[in-house]
Amino acid sequence: MADFAGFEPLNAKTLPQRLGQLPALLDTAGGPAENWQVREVGDGNLNLVFIVEGSAGTVIVKQALPYVRLVGDSWPLPLKRSFFEHKALTRQEERDPGSVPRILHFDGEQAIIVMEFLTPHVILRRAFIDGRQMPRASRDLGLFLARTLFRGSDLAMPPRERKEELAVFADNVELCDITENLVFSDPYFDAKLNRHTSPELDGIVAQLRADRDVKVEAQVMKHLFANKNETLLHGDLHTGSVMVTETETRVIDPEFAFYGPMAFDVGVLLSNFWMSYFSQSGHGERGAMQAYLLNGVDEIWTTFRAEFSRLWRGERNGILYQRTLFEDQGDHLGSEQALSRVLAEIWTDALGFAGCEMHRRILGLAHNADFETIDDSAVRARCETKALKLGRQLLVGRRHIHSVSEVNDLAEQLEKEIVR
Amino acid sequence: MADFAGFEPLNAKTLPQRLGQLPALLDTAGGPAENWQVREVGDGNLNLVFIVEGSAGTVIVKQALPYVRLVGDSWPLPLKRSFFEHKALTRQEERDPGSVPRILHFDGEQAIIVMEFLTPHVILRRAFIDGRQMPRASRDLGLFLARTLFRGSDLAMPPRERKEELAVFADNVELCDITENLVFSDPYFDAKLNRHTSPELDGIVAQLRADRDVKVEAQVMKHLFANKNETLLHGDLHTGSVMVTETETRVIDPEFAFYGPMAFDVGVLLSNFWMSYFSQSGHGERGAMQAYLLNGVDEIWTTFRAEFSRLWRGERNGILYQRTLFEDQGDHLGSEQALSRVLAEIWTDALGFAGCEMHRRILGLAHNADFETIDDSAVRARCETKALKLGRQLLVGRRHIHSVSEVNDLAEQLEKEIVR
Known part of the structure; x- marks a missing residue:
C-alpha cells in the first residue's frame, strides 16, 4: 500500500473534468458534469471535502491529502488512510446497516471516496453548540457501538477472518501514531504542538502535568490502546464524526479505524458528551440542554449494554466465551457471569479513555468547537477547567x-462549584 | 503464504540425496553426504526431526508435516508454521543472543529448518523426570523471558516495525487455533480429543467442568490470549521446549509464535515447573528435587523481574510509558510506579495462564511426560489431582x-494433604 506518484488533489474546477464520466456520480448528481456546482467545504483537520450539486442531486467527494491539513505539508500523512476509511465504512455498513453514508465510488490511487450527500443532517457537535436536542442520537450511537464493536471481534467472527482484518488494519500506522501521541502523550508534557486557553488554565495544566498518577494511568490507557487488538474501531468517534436529523443518525470519517479495545470508541464518545455538557454554560442559559446531555450519556450506555447483551445471547458464535462451555451445558448463568465481566471491563476502560480524550481536547493540538466557540477566554477557561478535573477523576479513579x-453526579457537582 | 504443491516429506534415505549439496550442511556435517548417518528422532506432536551425523559433525534437520503428527492426516496443519518458527528463532536470537539453536539453513517450500545439533544437551523435562537438578535453567529462562518479551513489544520497538511483525504473525492462525481450543476450551467440557488418567480422576474432572468460575476465568484468559497482541511470544514454552546442560540453556520449537500477552509465556513455563513438582513423588523419594523446582520458579520470576526492570530503565525507547513523561521530567518514581503496575499485571495474568496450562496438560489432548511416565495409574492420578487443584486456585484466585x-506454599500444602 504505497502512496501513488500519480496523485493529484482535486479542486472545484478540475473535479467535474476528472470525475464527470463516472456512472455512479452521474446517476446520483445528474449530468452533464460541466453544469455541476462544486464547493470545497472541508473544515476537518485532514482532508478535502467537496459538495457536488447536479441537476438530479448532490454527492460528497472526499479526498485525502498527503499531509495533515491542519498543520500543512510539514506533517506528511499517507493517502492510504482513504483505503482504511473506505474499508471501515464498508464493515460498519455490514455490521450496523444504515449507520454510515452510502458509498458511490472509491478510487484508492487518488484517495477519493464519493458518497451520499446527507441532508438535512447537521453535525451533532454543531447541534449541541446551538443548543439543539437531537432525540435519536444517543440511542442510535449506543446501537452503533454495540453492533460494530461486537461484530468485528472474536465474539462473532471466524478467527481467520478476524486475524486477516487485524493484519490489514495494522498497516494504518500513521493514523494510530497520531492518536498514540496526541491523545496519550503530548497533553501530559510541554509538547510542541500543544496549546491551551491561556493564561487562565496555566495553573491546572501545570498541576496535571506534575500529577504522577495521571501520567501513569494515561500510559496504561495507551498500552491498552496500542496492544488490545480486540475489534475494528471507528477510532475517532467524537460528536464531530456524527451527522444527525431528528429521526436519523449517521457516523462518518472512520479513517482512524484499526483493531483496538472496544472501550476506546465508547470512552471517546461519552467524553465528548460530557465536554459538551461543560461547554453549555459558555453559550447561554442551557439548563435543559445540560440535562439532555447527561441523559444522553445514560442512554448511550444503557442502549449499548442492552444491545451488546442481546448480541452476546444471540450471535456469540466466535471463539470467545463459547456456547459449548455454557449454554450447551445448560449453564446460562455462566454465560451471563462472563457477560457482566466483559461489560464491566469495557466500562472501566471507557472511563480511562474518556479522561484522556478530555485532556487532549483542551491541552493538545486538536480542540473541540464546543469550547473554542466560546469567545470570552475567562468563561472558556472555567468551562474547560471543569472538564479537565472530571477527566482526571475518571482516568485515575475509574476502577471505583x-x-x-x-459520573453525571460528579459533573453536576463540578458545574455548581466552578461558576461562570 | 500458501502451502506448496511440491512438498515432499524427507526420510532417512532421501535426506542425503536432497540436502547433500547444501554448503551449510556440508560445512558442519562434513561430506560426502552418502556417508551421513541419518536417524529420525521426532518425539513431539507435530514434526519430523532427523539427526544427521557426518564425518565432521552433526546437525538437526526439522521438517514440518502438513498434518498433526500426533493425530494423523485427519488433522491438517499448514507447512508455513516452519516459516513462523524460523522467523521466531531469528528474532529470539537477536533479542537474547545465544538462547536458541544456530540456524544453518531454511527452506520455506519444503518446510525444512537445518540447525545446530545441541550436545550434550538434554530436554529439561527429561532431566526433571530423572531427578536431575540443572543449575542454570531457571536463571537463563528468566532472562530469555524478559529479553524476548520486552524487546518484541511497544516498550522497545519502533511502532511501524512492531505492527508489521504483528501482521506477519497474525497469519499463524492454525497454530493459535490449537492453543485457543486445546488450552482454553476443550479441557473444560467433554471434548472429543480429551483424555485423562481414568477412572481415578473422574470425580475432580466432573467437578472442574461444573465449576462456573473456572469456566468463566478460563474464557477471560482466552480473551486475553487472543486479543492482547503485546509481544512476540514463544507460544509453547514448556520444559519440553528447553534443552540444557549444566552450563547452558537453549529454547527450541517456537512454531506457535505470535503476538500475544507477555504473561502467556511466563505462565506456561511456571506451570510446567509446578507440574514437575507434583509429579516428583510419582518417581521416587524426591525431596531435594521438589525443593529445587519450587526454588526454580522463584528464580525464574525473580530473574525475570530484575532483567525486565533493567531493560525498562535502560532500553525503554518505544511508544509506551515514554521517558518524555517521566525521566525527562525528572520523575524517576513515575516510571517506577508504571513498572510496578506492568509487572503486577504480568504476574496476575501469568497465574491465570498457568492454571489453564495445568488443566489442559491433564485433561486435554497433549499430556506431559512428567505425569505420563508414572506407571501406576492410582499414583499418577494423585499427582495430577494436586496439579488440577492448584490450577483451579491460580485461575480463579489469581488477583489475590x-x-x-x-503459590509455592499452596503447592506444598497440596503435596502434604494428598499423600502417595
Missing part, C-alpha cells in the same frame, strides 16, 4: 466508579 | 496471590 449516574 | 512463595 461503577455507573453513569456517579 | 501476590508472590511466588504464596
